[in-house]
Amino acid sequence: MLVTKLCTKNVFNINSGKIIPNVIKRSYTSNLDSSDTVDLAYASYESTSDYENSSRPPLVILHGLLGSKNNWNSMSKAIHRTTGRKVISVDARNHGDSRHASQHTYIHMAHDIMKLLKKLELSKISILGHSMGGRTAMVLSLLCPDLISSMIVVDISPVKTSPQIFSMANLFDAMSSVSITSGIAMSKARKLADEQLKAITSDVNLRNFLITNLIQTNTGAYTWRVNLPVLKDNFQSHISCFPSNLRGLQYCGPTLFIGGSLSDYIGKNDLREIQEYFPLAELIFIEGAGHWVHSQKPEKFLEVVCKFLEEK
Structure with a gap:
């Protein structure tokens, strides 16, 4: 896809004493x-x-x-x-x-x-x-x-x-390491995930936010609905x-x-x-x-x- 953007910047013309538009073309x-x-x-x-x-x-x-x-x-x-x-x-x-x-x-x-x-x-x-x-x-x-x-x-x-954004990489690893037994109730699974995530952050609001991604599959196993491996691989070069x-x-x-x-x-x-x-x-x-x-x-x-x- 080719995108061409015409941007107008005002330029003062010293001869006429007027401000005139200067159009710059930039393509992507x-x-x-x-x-x-x-x-x-x-x-x-x-x-x-x-x-x-x-x-x-x-x-x-x-x-x-x-x-x-x-x-x-x-x-x-x-x-x-x-x-x-x-x-x-x-x-x-x-x-x-x-x-x-x-x-x-x-x-x-x-x-x-x-x-x-x-x-x-x-x-x-x-x-x-x-x-x-x-x-x-x-x-x-x-x-x-x-x-x-x-x-x-x-x-x-x-x-x-923000320097804080780079701490996200630790969250990917922490979420990936969470281990929850299959077949238990979601309420118990959330509590277990929270206990394990405490090792990486004491911020209960952040932990609760992360745990909103916890889901149970048809087999009863627990997993994360976000694609953690891809997010981690793309984080440094593209997301951050x-x-x-x-x-x-x-x-x-x-x-x-x-x-x-x-x-x-x-x-x-x-x-x-x-x-x-x-x-x-x-x-x-x-x-x-x-x-x-x-x-x-x-x-x-x-x-x-x-x-x-x-x-x-």
């Missing part, structure tokens, strides 16, 4: 084809009431690493209820109910979303992504800016990587960093970056560099929130998101 070529994409599982939140704002593009929500669409169930309902917009929450490849694949890059994940939008016959959406999902949203907006009406990126940056080959592309639509004041995933001085990709980007921080802004400060997060969606 992708070698992916349909066989490289994955059919994604999703949940749709909509109603038939007169309140539903069907004239506005639907909001597509992309979860973070080791998450799923289920993590966004309550927030998706609240956003739909408040704005009247249809909300579509999506499982990324190798997560939730979506198919597993050997590749896990932001380019692949952006193409997965393109495929889903084509299937749903959606030509324009707003998009919200947290962490890994935020970077997927950014890549999609850079590759297909005409698809995106507006974008919200939650606690992740295209220009900086933003694609460098997209530099020079821009998405020039309304963009909001939301950071947690207690998180270091977005720096308070990152906005200038962020605007090299997203010229209209705004950056706000929600006080008292860490990386999981939407679950730690849900009421404030909902207020900020809905205000942006109503205005943009």
Whole structure:
């Protein structure tokens, strides 16, 4: 796929004394084809009431690493209820109910979303992504800016990587080492998984988040629904960093970056560099929130998101 983006930057002409547009052309070529994409599982939140704002593009929500669409169930309902917009929450490849694949890059994940939008016959959406999902949203907006009406990126940056993100590699190993006897009740299995994960993290909220991925197969055996081997193999080279080959592309639509004041995933001085990709980007921080802004400060997060969606 060839993407050509025309970006306008204002230039002051010293002879005329006027500001004139300077158009810069930047192209990106992708070698992916349909066989490289994955059919994604999703949940749709909509109603038939007169309140539903069907004239506005639907909001597509992309979860973070080791998450799923289920993590966004309550927030998706609240956003739909408040704005009247249809909300579509999506499982990324190798997560939730979506198919597993050997590749896990932001380019692949952006193409997965393109495929889903084509299937749903959606030509324009707003998009919200947290962490890994935020970077997927950014890549999609850079590759297909005409698809995106507006974008919200939650606690992740295209220009900086938090040192904390590299601790995720330890979580892959810890989850892989969890051993649970087949045939026991899910409640007991969750308790056993929690006991074993305590060795890697004392954060009970993080452990509970990880355990949402525990499932029981038809044979009674317990396993993780996330594709841990592939996520681990792709983490260092692809997941932990933003694609460098997209530099020079821009998405020039309304963009909001939301950071947690207690998180270091977005720096308070990152906005200038962020605007090299997203010229209209705004950056706000929600006080008292860490990386999981939407679950730690849900009421404030909902207020900020809905205000942006109503205005943009």
